[in-house]
Amino acid sequence: MKRKKLDENLIPLIGKEKQIIGFEKKEKIHIKGLLHSAVSVFIFNIEKNLMLQKRSSKKYHSSLLWTNTCCSHPRKNESVLKAAHRCLIEEMGFDCFLEQKFSFIYHEYLSNGLIENELDHVFVGYYEKSPVINFKEVDNWKWISLNELIKNIHICPNSYTIWFKIIIKNYLSQLKCIEI
16 A cells, blocks of 8 residues: 555656656755656546536635636656546546547646646546546536636636646647637
């Protein structure tokens, strides 16, 4: 059991060729700004609305900000696809078919002095029901149209996570889920 818990705290470090070059604790990675692997999941319904989550106040960064349906880091010896399914189940209380649409690297400084430097793998899925959120991970959730979301990000940009704004601004067409 102790070994499993240790592995849960280790996430993949990424090299210049986008390959795994080692593992490190999540907190240390965000303090030093080391390039690491991440997953972001976007769940849409039949009306092409996006399920957003508001991150828990207990998160050590980006707490109480709105973001994509869920996001996490792969653990040691866990594929990005398995990590995406795991975080969907752990945070939102359901699972569905997921398709990886793209990945990208970004490097940003957070307001609390931490650094995001991620190779983010973006997945899309479809689901019609309400989630059963884990209040340790998620404060709230809602469905929103992409047009309304884009307006809201322009009006209140500080209400959204950095990675989410990057995806919406630069990669929305690659989600291939809606014409806007």
